[in-house]
Amino acid sequence: MTSMTDTINHHLTDALLMAYSAGTLPEAFSLAVATHVSMCDECRARLGAYDTVGGALLDESETVTMEPGSLEATLALIAGSEEARDDTAPCQVATTDDVLPAPVRDYVGGGLDDVKWRPVGMGVKQAILPTVGDAEVRLLHIPAGVAMPDHGHSGTEITLVLKGAFIDDKDRFARGDVEVADEKVNHTPVADIGEDCICLAATEAPLKFKGLMPRIAQPFLRI
Amino acid sequence: MTAKNEENTEWVTCIARVRDAQDKAAFARLFAHFAPRVKAFLMRSGADAAMADECTQEVMATLWQKAHLFDPARASAATWIFTIARNRKIDALRKARRPEPEDVIWGPDESPDQAEILALQQESEKLAEAMAALPEKQRALIEKAYFGDLSHSEIAEQTGLPLGTIKSRIRLALDRLRHAMK
Numbered sequence: 067m068t069s070m071t072d073t074i075n076h077h078l079t080d081a082l083l084m085a086y087s088a089g090t091l092p093e094a095f096s097l098a099v100a101t102h103v104s105m106c107d108e109c110r111a112r113l114g115a116y117d118t119v120g121g122a123l124l125d126e127s128e129t130v131t132m133e134p135g136s137l138e139a140t141l142a143l144i145a146g147s148e149e150a151r152d153d154t155a156p157c158q159v160a161t162t163d164d165v166l167p168a169p170v171r172d173y174v175g176g177g178l179d180d181v182k183w184r185p186v187g188m189g190v191k192q193a194i195l196p197t198v199g200d201a202e203v204r205l206l207h208i209p210a211g212v213a214m215p216d217h218g219h220s221g222t223e224i225t226l227v228l229k230g231a232f233i234d235d236k237d238r239f240a241r242g243d244v245e246v247a248d249e250k251v252n253h254t255p256v257a258d259i260g261e262d263c264i265c266l267a268a269t270e271a272p273l274k275f276k277g278l279m280p281r282i283a284q285p286f287l288r289i
Numbered sequence: 290m291t292a293k294n295e296e297n298t299e300w301v302t303c304i305a306r307v308r309d310a311q312d313k314a315a316f317a318r319l320f321a322h323f324a325p326r327v328k329a330f331l332m333r334s335g336a337d338a339a340m341a342d343e344c345t346q347e348v349m350a351t352l353w354q355k356a357h358l359f360d361p362a363r364a365s366a367a368t369w370i371f372t373i374a375r376n377r378k379i380d381a382l383r384k385a386r387r388p389e390p391e392d393v394i395w396g397p398d399e400s401p402d403q404a405e406i407l408a409l410q411q412e413s414e415k416l417a418e419a420m421a422a423l424p425e426k427q428r429a430l431i432e433k434a435y436f437g438d439l440s441h442s443e444i445a446e447q448t449g450l451p452l453g454t455i456k457s458r459i460r461l462a463l464d465r466l467r468h469a470m471k
Binding site for chain 2: 084085087088089090092093096097099100101103104110113114115117118119120121122123124125126127128129130131132133136137139140141143144147148167168169172173197198199
């Protein structure tokens with residue numbers, strides 16, 4: 067598995083963890099949350115607490131009577147699937163990877179070498195991962211020292227660092243760190259000078275780029 | 290032991306019997322308690338009665354098939370069944386995949402420590418008690434977040450209050466869970 071990171075300083079918000087636990091996040095955001103949790107024991111434990119909230123709600127909730135014969139139908143379902151048991155092995159991607167945790171490998175269909183990067187200018191590359199729903203999630207490869215195109219956004223944006231680091235305002239985000247930005251944030255992440263930065267970024271709504279260069283780049287970025 | 294405590298212990302025992310002996314009577318008890326709750330959850334999430342019934346059957350069948358993955362040192366029966374029902378909801382109602390974190394350790398690598406099981410189960414009960422004690426309005430909001438389709442930004446706007454109230458309880462649950470994960 068991917069190595070755990072002990073030095074994570076920037077975590078997921080309660081609202082995101084709760085929505086992931088409740089199962090109400092768009093798939094793109096769920097991927098970003100699952101990937102951070104893969105790297106962060108702290109958020110894994112917090113998520114466990116939210117799942118416990120869900121369990122308590124289920125246990126205390128109202129009930130709706132099942133149709134007559136549903137228990138027998140369920141037992142028949144179980145008997146039927148036990149006969150056809152062999153295809154139940156989880157279709158986990160077999161590769162391991164130092165950079166991409168398992169949830170991302172699942173969507174890439176392999177490791178970092180299998181990512182189908184597309185150049186978007188200024189040396190920045192991206193790969194949009196296939197998800198359903200309103201939100202989008204992409205891998206971004208930003209050369210050391212290069213700035214993400216200047217942008218604001220009309221919804222939440224989650225940026226999770228998988229390799230290298232970026233600096234935004236005063237904060238430094240390294241592997242495992244996640245930046246949760248809402249529309250009030252006008253930020254300009256800059257990849258740290260030490261090495262290229264690879265991020266997983268989920269966006270709720272199209273990014274709003276400012277300035278000529280980024281506006282040209284936007285159609286290519288498909289953001 | 291409280292009544293709730295005895296009930297939770299019974300569910301843990303029932304799941305173990307399903308796992309070890311394919312015990313249909315134990316399964317029937319789990320079904321009688323949880324199936325009508327899972328069905329209500331799915332209907333509140335937007336399924337009609339017929340679809341909710343069908344999906345609930347699938348959730349309960351998954352419980353049988355994955356009983357070996359249930360770890361009572363890490364989750365109560367209700368929590369585990371909630372996660373199965375939630376995943377079914379995403380799959381059936383929203384037609385989306387559910388990315389799961391790497392290395393989710395529901396499966397026991399060694400047999401779980403009895404003290405750990407008891408502590409986790411008690412912590413789950415305390416959390417349930419704290420939530421039951423919430424003012425109706427706050428409780429309704431949390432229920433809406435889990436059972437309805439409140440978006441995460443709506444949750445962020447609306448749940449500050451109830452989250453604040455149950456925060457200390459969640460923190461305790463966190464410490465417990467963190468310990469259990471180690």
